[in-house]
Amino acid sequence: MSSYYGRPLLKEPVWQPEVALYFFTGGLGGASSVLSVVARLSGHELLAQRSIQISSAADAVSPPLLIADLGRPERFLNMLRVFKVTSPMSVGSWILAYSSAASSVSAFLNTIGRLPRVADLARTASAVSGAPLAVYTATLISDTAIPVWHEARRELPFLFGSSAVASAGAAAAIAVPTAEAGPARRLAVGGVLVENAIFRLMERRLGMLGEPYSKGEAGKYKKVAIACTMGGAALLAGPGRRSRLAAAAGGALVLAGEVAVRWSVFKAGFQSARDPKYTVEPQRARADAARSAPRPPR
Amino acid sequence: MLDSYRAEAQERVGFFTDTSVCIGCKACEVACKEWNLVPEDGLVWTGESYDNTSELGANSWRHVAFIEQNEPRQGEGEDDALRWLMSSDVCKHCTHAACLDVCPTGALFRTEFGTVVVQEDVCNGCGYCVPACPFGVIDRRHLPRTDAPAIPLLSKEEDGRVWKCTLCYDRLKGGHEPACAKACPTNSIQFGPLDELRERADRRLEKLQAESWNGARLYGRDPDDGVGGFGAFFLLLDEPEVYGLPPDPVVTTRDLPEMWATAAVAMGALVLGVVAAFLGGSR
Numbered sequence: 001m002s003s004y005y006g007r008p009l010l011k012e013p014v015w016q017p018e019v020a021l022y023f024f025t026g027g028l029g030g031a032s033s034v035l036s037v038v039a040r041l042s043g044h045e046l047l048a049q050r051s052i053q054i055s056s057a058a059d060a061v062s063p064p065l066l067i068a069d070l071g072r073p074e075r076f077l078n079m080l081r082v083f084k085v086t087s088p089m090s091v092g093s094w095i096l097a098y099s100s101a102a103s104s105v106s107a108f109l110n111t112i113g114r115l116p117r118v119a120d121l122a123r124t125a126s127a128v129s130g131a132p133l134a135v136y137t138a139t140l141i142s143d144t145a146i147p148v149w150h151e152a153r154r155e156l157p158f159l160f161g162s163s164a165v166a167s168a169g170a171a172a173a174i175a176v177p178t179a180e181a182g183p184a185r186r187l188a189v190g191g192v193l194v195e196n197a198i199f200r201l202m203e204r205r206l207g208m209l210g211e212p213y214s215k216g217e218a219g220k221y222k223k224v225a226i227a228c229t230m231g232g233a234a235l236l237a238g239p240g241r242r243s244r245l246a247a248a249a250g251g252a253l254v255l256a257g258e259v260a261v262r263w264s265v266f267k268a269g270f271q272s273a274r275d276p277k278y279t280v281e282p283q284r285a286r287a288d289a290a291r292s293a294p295r296p297p298r
Numbered sequence: 299m300l301d302s303y304r305a306e307a308q309e310r311v312g313f314f315t316d317t318s319v320c321i322g323c324k325a326c327e328v329a330c331k332e333w334n335l336v337p338e339d340g341l342v343w344t345g346e347s348y349d350n351t352s353e354l355g356a357n358s359w360r361h362v363a364f365i366e367q368n369e370p371r372q373g374e375g376e377d378d379a380l381r382w383l384m385s386s387d388v389c390k391h392c393t394h395a396a397c398l399d400v401c402p403t404g405a406l407f408r409t410e411f412g413t414v415v416v417q418e419d420v421c422n423g424c425g426y427c428v429p430a431c432p433f434g435v436i437d438r439r440h441l442p443r444t445d446a447p448a449i450p451l452l453s454k455e456e457d458g459r460v461w462k463c464t465l466c467y468d469r470l471k472g473g474h475e476p477a478c479a480k481a482c483p484t485n486s487i488q489f490g491p492l493d494e495l496r497e498r499a500d501r502r503l504e505k506l507q508a509e510s511w512n513g514a515r516l517y518g519r520d521p522d523d524g525v526g527g528f529g530a531f532f533l534l535l536d537e538p539e540v541y542g543l544p545p546d547p548v549v550t551t552r553d554l555p556e557m558w559a560t561a562a563v564a565m566g567a568l569v570l571g572v573v574a575a576f577l578g579g580s581r
Contacts, residue, residue, distance in 0.1 A: 009433070014428050078405070090402035138561065157564035
């Protein structure tokens with residue numbers, strides 16, 4: 001393969017670690033609000049209450065993380081200057097603004113103990129944006145020229161979604177006594193299993209393009225992620241059913257693992273941009289195939 | 299494409315960069331820096347032929363590539379002839395521009411000339427366009443900012459916004475050709491209405507091929523390619539990747555309907571997954 005002095009053809013993303021951390025907090029906040037509403041509807045009052053608190057906390061730290069990453073933080077409101085479906089970041093900014101507003105109103109009213117019906121309404125409103133908030137970040141990174149993100153566009157939304165529910169389940173399993181945390185534990189364990197399966201499938205389908213996920217920092221953190229999430233899930237599925245301490249340890253391990261998953265995917269993108277082979281080789285193969293195949297009639 | 303401009307719409311213009319006559323003088327790089335006040339971002343010696351600019355970026359809107367090849371040239375019988383390729387690279391001003399599509403603030407826009415320009419008074423430096431560009435053209439400027447911070451607590455030391463070629467939007471408005479094309483002494487950089495440039499490029503390619511020039515080809519001329527054709531296209535003498543250009547660039551927003559559909563399925567699965575967790579009761 002030839003390239004220009006081995007230089008990358010793409011620019012590496014300029015995003016800072018705050019963005020990867022936001023992928024985690026956005027997922028946690030979004031999935032926790034869904035968890036809260038389903039818990040409420042099925043009569044798990046304590047689980048519902050703790051989950052909406054977790055959700056509003058995650059929703060509250062998310063915008064500052066994103067604003068800190070901007071090159072011109074003082075212009076953060078320009079994010080709401082237009083609405084563009086062609087820009088997942090524009091769509092996401094509106095989702096996050098809406099979700100943060102709804103969940104902070106709900107949390108504020110709950111805290112001061114006023115207007116319980118408005119608080120409930122706000123909680124439901126925030127849950128509507130829960131799943132989109134947890135998943136859109138996958139679409140955001142898929143819609144770039146970074147090979148390891150764009151080519152993984154079929155799997156990444158499911159990876160981010162399952163990572164989000166695992167986070168929400170794990171956080172709730174820490175915050176709720178074991179006797180009432182059954183659904184949270186099952187959610188965490190199920191999320192972890194699905195997520196690890198999707199990660200493996202994704203790497204297998206990507207073949208050569210998937211290499212960056214196992215290399216360098218991305219590879220290191222993927223191993224950390226597998227160890228933490230599987231270890232945490234085992235604790236939650238076993239001793240965590242009776243011991244609050246084991247549940248807390250298992251939940252913390254899963255949360256740490258979910259941060260590591262996001263970091264691994266984030267760094268893999270940088271690594272795949274840096275090496276020209278991931279840009280040139282698939283495109284060269286495509287161009288050669290198009291050249292040898294007869295052009296379809298237009 | 300320019301319908302929304304109605305009466306203000308102009309003929310789409312662009313560049314045809316014919317690298318077969320580039321002599322590597324870098325007048326385009328200098329003219330661009332001078333006219334657009336593009337700052338200097340460090341002087342380094344790379345050892346990569348005569349190229350110390352290395353790549354396009356926030357502070358290099360034209361980049362002359364130098365490639366030294368030791369390959370025999372077709373029909374010349376010399377088997378150790380050095381071939382020295384030179385090519386002035388620039389923003390492609392794509393028909394379907396990924397940077398513009400993904401920009402969440404509307405800072406990137408399409409001008410009445412069909413070019414793609416950043417409004418620096420709107421850009422908030424989110425950086426989304428940087429990995430979106432399939433050519434690695436646009437980038438964030440990390441040099442110290444030159445204007446006073448508006449809100450000190452929320453401001454950063456560096457410029458933080460993204461910059462790239464504007465195809466000299468200001469000069470176009472005044473009826474002038476872009477600075478690089480104006481300065482090019484061999485007419486390697488040709489400016490004009492895109493349709494006219496494409497015809498001229500076809501004639502040039504035909505001529506070079508008739509003289510059996512080794513490897514002459516057009517790059518980015520075809521309106522059916524992955525980005526809908528370039529507003530600034532090239533005549534190259536080797537494969538694009540030799541010049542650091544992607545062989546089959548694609549605007550990834552092309553796949554966005556499919557990506558949003560996948561995301562919608564994943565959102566549904568997420569909700570179902572949460573509901574399923576409650577099927578086993580409280581314990």
